[in-house]
Structures are given as C-alpha cells and as structure tokens.
Amino acid sequence: MYDFEYHKPKSLDDAAATLSQHEDFKLLAGGMSLLPALKLRLARYSGLVDLGALGQLRGIRREGDEIVIGAMTPHAEVADSAAVARAIPALAALAGGIGDPLVRNRGTLGGSIANADPAADYPAGVLGLGATVVTTRRTIAADKFFIGMFETVLEPREIITEVRFPIVEAAAYSKFRQPASRFALVGVFVARTRGGVRVAVTGAAPSVFRFKEAEEALTKQFDSTALDAITIAAAGLNSDIHASAEYRAHCVMVMTKRAVAKAANVPSPCNERGRVRQGATMSVNINTPSPGSSAGERGSTYR
Amino acid sequence: MPTVSMTVNGKRVSAEVEGRTLLVELLREHLGLTGTHVGCDTTQCGCCTVHLNGTGVKSCTVLAASCEGATITTIEGLATEGKLHPMQEAFREHHALQCGFCTPGMIMSAVDIVRRKGNDLDERTIREQLEGNICRCTGYHNIVIAIQSGAAAMKQSRPSGAPPG
Ligand SMILES: Cc1cc2nc3c(=O)[nH]c(=O)nc-3n(C[C@H](O)[C@H](O)[C@H](O)COP(=O)(O)OP(=O)(O)OC[C@H]3O[C@@H](n4cnc5c(N)ncnc54)[C@H](O)[C@@H]3O)c2cc1C
Numbered sequence: 001m002y003d004f005e006y007h008k009p010k011s012l013d014d015a016a017a018t019l020s021q022h023e024d025f026k027l028l029a030g031g032m033s034l035l036p037a038l039k040l041r042l043a044r045y046s047g048l049v050d051l052g053a054l055g056q057l058r059g060i061r062r063e064g065d066e067i068v069i070g071a072m073t074p075h076a077e078v079a080d081s082a083a084v085a086r087a088i089p090a091l092a093a094l095a096g097g098i099g100d101p102l103v104r105n106r107g108t109l110g111g112s113i114a115n116a117d118p119a120a121d122y123p124a125g126v127l128g129l130g131a132t133v134v135t136t137r138r139t140i141a142a143d144k145f146f147i148g149m150f151e152t153v154l155e156p157r158e159i160i161t162e163v164r165f166p167i168v169e170a171a172a173y174s175k176f177r178q179p180a181s182r183f184a185l186v187g188v189f190v191a192r193t194r195g196g197v198r199v200a201v202t203g204a205a206p207s208v209f210r211f212k213e214a215e216e217a218l219t220k221q222f223d224s225t226a227l228d229a230i231t232i233a234a235a236g237l238n239s240d241i242h243a244s245a246e247y248r249a250h251c252v253m254v255m256t257k258r259a260v261a262k263a264a265n266v267p268s269p270c271n272e273r274g275r276v277r278q279g280a281t282m283s284v285n286i287n288t289p290s291p292g293s294s295a296g297e298r299g300s301t302y303r
Numbered sequence: 304m305p306t307v308s309m310t311v312n313g314k315r316v317s318a319e320v321e322g323r324t325l326l327v328e329l330l331r332e333h334l335g336l337t338g339t340h341v342g343c344d345t346t347q348c349g350c351c352t353v354h355l356n357g358t359g360v361k362s363c364t365v366l367a368a369s370c371e372g373a374t375i376t377t378i379e380g381l382a383t384e385g386k387l388h389p390m391q392e393a394f395r396e397h398h399a400l401q402c403g404f405c406t407p408g409m410i411m412s413a414v415d416i417v418r419r420k421g422n423d424l425d426e427r428t429i430r431e432q433l434e435g436n437i438c439r440c441t442g443y444h445n446i447v448i449a450i451q452s453g454a455a456a457m458k459q460s461r462p463s464g465a466p467p468g
C-alpha cells in the first residue's frame with residue numbers, strides 16, 4: 001500500500017470541505033473494499049477521509065412507511081436489527097449473508113453501494129426495493145443510481161448519508177454464493193410493491209439490473225410458475241472462471257423463482273392499503289437454508 | 304507522522320504511524336504483540352482477528368490511525384491473572400489446533416460469536432459464524448466442539464455472559 005495522508009473529520013461539513021479541497025482524496029468507510037484495493041495497488045490516493053467519527057451517519061430508524069439506514073451502518077447491525085427484520089425481513093437476511101461475520105462487523109451500506117461491485121448484494125436490495133439514496137447534495141432514485149461496473153452517478157465530492165427503503169408488501173433475496181469469495185455468483189431480489197413487482201439481479205452482469213420481463217409476468221401473477229415461459233439471454237452476461245454466461249442466465253431464472261417462492265410464503269407486513277399492520281412479527285433466521293435449497297445459496301432464508 | 308493513542312489489553316499506548324500503517328502492524332511491529340497473526344493479508348483468513356471496542360475485526364484491514372482512542376483486545380489480553388480465558392481453556396482441552404497458526408484468530412472470533420449469538424451455540428451456528436476464519440490443519444471438527452464448550456463455560460465464569468474487551 002502506498003502511503004497517504006489520513007484525515008478523520010468530526011463533522012460532515014468538514015468531510016465535504018476536506019474532499020473538495022483535495023482532488024485525489026478518497027472517502028474511507030469500513031475499508032473492506034477500499035483497503036484491499038489499496039494493498040493490491042489497484043488504486044492510489046494522496047489522502048483518505050475516514051467517515052468513522054460521524055456517528056450521525058450510523059443507525060437504523062423507521063419513518064412512516066420507510067426504513068432509513070445511515071450510510072455508515074455496518075452490515076451486522078442491519079442483519080441483527082429487529083426493526084429491519086419486522087419491516088423488510090429480506091433486507092436483514094441480505095445483510096446477514098454478506099461475506100463473513102468479521103466483514104459484516106466493519107463493512108457499511110454506504111461503502112457497498114458507492115463501490116457498486118457487480119457481485120455485491122446491497123445493490124440488488126436497493127434497486128429491488130426501489131430505495132432512495134440520500135447524499136450531501138441530493139436524493140437519487142435507485143433506478144438512476146447504478147450505471148455500470150463499479151460505477152454510480154455519485155460525483156467525486158459527494159457523500160452518501162443514508163438510504164431510504166420503502167416497506168413493501170413482500171420481498172425476498174435469493175443468492176447463489178461464489179463459495180470462496182461469498183459474493184453473489186447470481187443474486188436476485190424480488191419485491192412486491194403497490195406499484196407492481198420489482199426484480200433486481202446482481203452478479204450476473206457488469207452492473208445490477210432490473211429484469212423487466214420477469215417483473216411484468218410477476219405483476220400479473222405473483223407465483224413462480226408465472227416465470228415458466230421466460231428465459232434470459234446469456235449475451236451480455238458475465239463469463240469468468242466461476243461460471244459461463246449461459247450458467248449465469250440459468251441461475252438468474254432459478255434464483256428468481258426461489259425468491260418469488262420465498263416471498264409468496266411470507267405474510268406481508270402491510271395490509272391492502274399498504275399500511276403496516278400493528279404487531280406483525282416475523283422471525284429472521286439467516287442460518288437455516290430452506291429445505292431443498294442448494295448448498296451455494298446461503299444467508300438469505302427466513303421463515 | 305501522526306501519533307495514535309489507544310488502549311491495548313488494558314494499557315494506554317501511543318505510537319507514531321504512517322497513514323497506511325495497519326492495526327496488525329501496529330500490534331505486531333510497534334508493540335511486539337505477535338500473538339495476532341497475518342495469514343493472508345487479504346481479509347480472508349481471520350488469523351488477524353482482534354476486538355476493536357468489543358467487536359471482532361480483521362486487523363489486517365483496519366488502519367491503525369482509525370483506532371485513535373479505541374480499546375483493543377488481542378489474544379494476549381484474554382487471560383486474566385495467569386488464568387486462561389474459558390475459550391482458550393476449551394481450545395486446549397479439546398485439542399482444537401494442530402499447527403496453531405489460526406488459533407489466536409479462531410479464539411478471538413469465537414469470543415465475538417458468543418457476544419453476538421449467546422452462550423448456547425449449536426454446531427450449525429458455530430460453523431456459519433466461523434466463516435471468516437480459515438484453518439488449514441484441523442478440518443474444524445475440534446474447533447467447533449471447543450467453541451461450543453468454551454461458550455458454555457463463559458456463561459458459568461461470567462454470569463452476565465459478557466466477554467471481555
Ligand atoms: C472477505 C470479504 C468478503 C466479502 N463478501 C461480500 C459479499 O458476499 N457481498 C457483498 O456485497 N460484499 C462483500 N464484501 C464487500 C463488503 O460488503 C464491503 O463492506 C463493501 O463492499 C464496502 O463497504 P465499506 O464500508 O467497507 O467501504 P470502503 O471499502 O471503505 O469504501 C468502498 C468505496 O465506497 C466509497 N464510500 C464509502 N462510504 C461512502 C459514502 N458514505 N459516500 C460515498 N462514497 C463512499 C469509498 O470511497 C470507496 O470508494 C466482502 C468483502 C470482503 C473483504
């Protein structure tokens with residue numbers, strides 16, 4: 001790792017000012033993606049701006065029909081949050097399936113989506129739920145946020161402060177883990193919302209994307225059999241030593257069906273008006289794969 | 304070079320570090336606490352696990368400078384008054400090691416599992432919660448047994464079940 005100046009601002013304004021005074025300074029959150037990249041000398045910055053002292057960027061709260069999660073909230077906190085488990089259990093399960101527990105203790109929501117790794121889990125949750133990314137400059141709809149491989153619309157001086165996740169009628173995430181890295185070989189997040197069904201796919205292509213054909217079919221009939229006549233073209237999907245594009249295309253269909261089946265079995269925390277039912281409880285069990293799920297698919301099951 | 308100060312195993316320490324100095328380098332090279340190992344240096348193996356403000360982290364992927372004011376516990380800080388921590392004792396008792404290289408990280412991670420999941424751990428929970436720690440010798444069998452027993456013993460030795468650090 002090349003040396004750099006280290007800064008740990010005490011306020012968000014300070015952080016933003018430090019960034020705008022120095023062209024090639026970079027934000028540091030949990031460091032679980034940035035520090036490995038710096039060690040490999042894949043990147044080099046003359047300074048890092050550590051967001052670790054900004055407690056206001058960390059935390060989870062319920063606001064009306066949204067769950068709001070601060071950018072610096074570690075994955076482990078989301079995975080273990082009772083508020084998230086009650087309102088959007090699929091999101092808690094997704095966070096609990098990222099990497100390993102020690103990575104989850106450190107890595108953050110903001111870092112994950114800013115990084116936009118093509119195989120990362122959170123981008124599927126953010127896009128699948130149609131969340132809103134809030135930054136120091138603006139609010140950005142998930143549909144506009146991810147634009148390519150490791151690429152988002154964030155400007156170099158922009159800091160994510162929180163992400164607002166709408167509470168939907170039902171949702172589930174199914175991930176086929178690359179067993180060594182634990183990233184998603186393919187991960188599919190399905191959400192049934194009042195405006196229709198959303199399906200977001202990660203791991204399969206250079207960037208997370210919405211699977212529109214599946215969305216249309218599932219909006220008509222929210223049942224995995226609605227997908228029987230649908231396939232996804234392998235052209236344009238990722239192909240590497242872990243899986244060919246054809247394999248991933250097949251995997252997208254399997255993971256989508258599994259996610260739909262999981263979401264359909266789960267009682268909705270919302271009634272028909274979209275209001276959240278009082279006292280709706282749902283236990284999240286990230287440790288027990290559903291019967292018949294493959295060994296590769298982990299950390300995404302709840303019952 | 305910036306100076307960082309923190310509490311390591313109950314002692315206040317200060318050191319001059321570079322921006323890029325890793326927590327594990329500070330522990331091993333500046334403080335001589337070589338019980339924390341570096342297996343992979345790529346955030347995979349967990350040999351470097353320590354507790355940062357009570358939470359298990361891979362110290363090869365934390366900047367020393369980020370730990371200003373923090374409380375760190377390493378494997379050297381687990382035993383108290385010459386008596387092994389119940390988790391260390393369980394690893395000894397159940398022969399949960401062969402070469403021992405992964406052991407400090409395994410034990411620090413095991414204590415973190417107890418913090419998060421409690422003292423009553425089943426095999427599946429232990430195996431899944433141990434995903435961040437790699438052992439190239441044992442096949443994990445005795446490690447899992449030791450963690451189960453160590454977790455239960457921690458409850459007896461500390462009524463609150465609270466791990467140190
Ligand atoms: C062994 C291992 C396994 C992993 N497995 C998985 C997995 O299965 N699934 C998965 O999704 N991820 C996985 N990860 C990645 C992990 O989730 C990271 O935590 C995450 O990608 C980055 O978050 P971070 O907080 O560590 O960010 P950092 O590494 O600190 O930063 C990442 C990038 O985001 C920028 N950034 C950080 N915070 C902000 C902000 N608030 N606003 C704007 N930009 C910001 C930084 O400048 C940097 O460019 C794994 C990592 C490791 C080491």
Ligand code: FES
Pocket residue numbers: 340341342343344345346347348349350351352361362363364
């Ligand atoms: S040395 Fe830190 S995880 Fe391997």
Ligand code: FES
Pocket residue numbers: 399400401402403404405406437438439440441
């Ligand atoms: S005992 Fe040798 S690596 Fe685990």
